[in-house]
Amino acid sequence: MADLLTYSSKFNLPNISTKQIRFFNHSKSIRVHQFVPHCTSRLPFQHKEKASIFSLKECAFSIALAIGLVTGVPSPTYAFPTNPALSELSVLISGPPIKDPGALLRYALPINNKAIREVQKPLEDITESLKVSGQKALDSVERNVRQASRALKQGRPLILSGLAESKRDNGKELLDKLEVGLGDFQKVVEEKKREAVAPKQKELLQYVGAVEEDMVDGFPYEVPEEYRNMPLLKGRATVDMKVKVKDNPNVDECVFRIVLDGYNAPVTAGNFIDLVERHFYDGMEIQRADGFVVQTGDPKGPAEGFIDPSTEKPRTIPLEIMVEGDKAPVYGASLEELGLYKAQTKLPFNAFGTMAMAREEFEDNSASSQVFWLLKESELTPSNANILDGRYAVFGYVIQNEDYLADLKVGDVIESVQVVSGLDNLANPSYKIAG
Structure with missing residues (x-):
């Protein structure tokens, strides 16, 4: 078991070419919003029971096995380390992770008070x-x-x-x-x-x-020059994603409220909110829903991402990871590639409904428009011990109605994604450029 937990943060994910499953290729007013997004049920609301509790060994094994399941290819044979360091393991499981998205967002703010x-x-x-x-x-x-x-x-x-x-x-x-x-x-x-x-x-x-x-005074750092002219979210924004649910006797439609964190992922969050303002996701179907993640963002046609009409070329963004203790994100490399196996990410995959960018396994800077939401909590695989932290760019969390993500199926339609607040934090908005 110790081998599995330790190694799970270091192995390479299998290569996949199918675009639908690219993710596993490996004013001054008080700002407390009163609007509550809703989900419309066809049946009276019933409490959702949690999944049955697995043993520690079964759960960890299922996480490793999930790699093969969600990619649609046979699971690779893993060569586990023969002598794992107990001190390293103790670091990985030293305490329970924070799973509440609100708490994660509060602790992710660039403040020290x-x-x-x-x-x-x-x-x-x-x-x-x-x-x-x-x-x-x-x-x-x-x-x-x-x-x-x-x-x-x-x-x-x-x-x-x-x-x-x-x-x-x-x-x-x-x-x-x-x-x-x-x-x-x-x-x-x-x-x-x-x-x-x-x-x-x-x-x-x-x-x-x-x-x-209110303790954050401006944007705390400079984005690297090569990304400075991209759409950048210099702060936070909130969006509502309304989904029309098909063939589900329990849910008809649902509005998911999502907070995008530009303090820790300005390029990634900026790219997404820019696409939202272009109505890129409106009318798009959910393209993957397998119990592990929900994913969308692959446009119709041969393109696997957003084609900028002003350049007629695909727009891609760099892998962007903020490490706990750092003042700015690292770009263009996973923490694994940098050898930062014990580094804690500022925005971890701990919460049900963690939102991140999909990308090609061996191309760190290949993300474009495909996004996914995690349907698991990192209870037994804390930050930096799971298969996602440091490999994919988290840029937000679903803070309301996240449980209903598990009800979404392939073919359900995103009716709209609308910015509720924070649009003024978007710098270099490309959606305003004609053509």
Whole structure:
């Protein structure tokens, strides 16, 4: 088992030529959106049961086997290392990964303010507290709320000092709302309204995330010169993807809300939002849905990506990976090729609904328009131990209705993808160029 976990971050993925499965070739207002995307069910809503729990060995083996399954070719024979280093393995599985997309996005912001993180952490821990039954859960939630309130009171001066000057007024207003919300939360717990805990937690974490975004003062680095004139998302944007579902008795249509992270993937996210504004994905079918990923973006005809009408040539973008601790992404090479086997990616494949770019296995800079969403959580294969981190460019997460991705099938139609916010963060928008 140790061999499998260690080696899974280092092997080369098999070569595939079929384009449909290229992925496995290996203002100033408060910015908390009230609109909630929806899914329309043909049947009354029923709770989705989680998949059955495999043993650790079975799960890891299934991940390795998935390579052959999703590519449509026989699984290759792997030569596993004979003497894996236990110290390396301990690094790979040292702690449980963060799987919540909202938390991943908060921690991915280019900020360093311990005071706000000390407010954030106990609020996020409420999710674990609620897994306990009975009164013990609410007792634990109450401790979480008190800890967050205390951290906000003690750390408020440091939080205020961390706000960008141009966003200071907005940040102060958010902190006031957060303080009031924590007081309301305390009353919810005291009145034992367990059903109100999760919605209140989500609301307050939205305030926390908005405060953290107000700490970012401009775009934090220069994109390399060779990519500087491409569409670049210098910040974040939110899009809604509406999908018409066919032949599914449970779901008729669904709107997926997606946050694109240009701080950590400006070229990749910029390319996507530029295509969204061209309506490139509108009317396109889901082209792959195999239980491991959902994928689309392959246009009709011989082209495997976007043909820019202004040049009549394919537009491709470089592989773009932000490493934890670095100030700018690495371009044009996977972390494996760079020998960075233990490096943690800033945007990991931890969350159900992680969004990334497909590309050719042996061509790092071949991504164009094909995108995919992961349908697995990295519970047993933490960051940098799975088969995706550092090989494919993550640039966003589905933050609402992500569970419904598993209901999508090949042939379901993307009716529209629309930008909800953040379009003003797009630099060099090529969609505005005539022709």
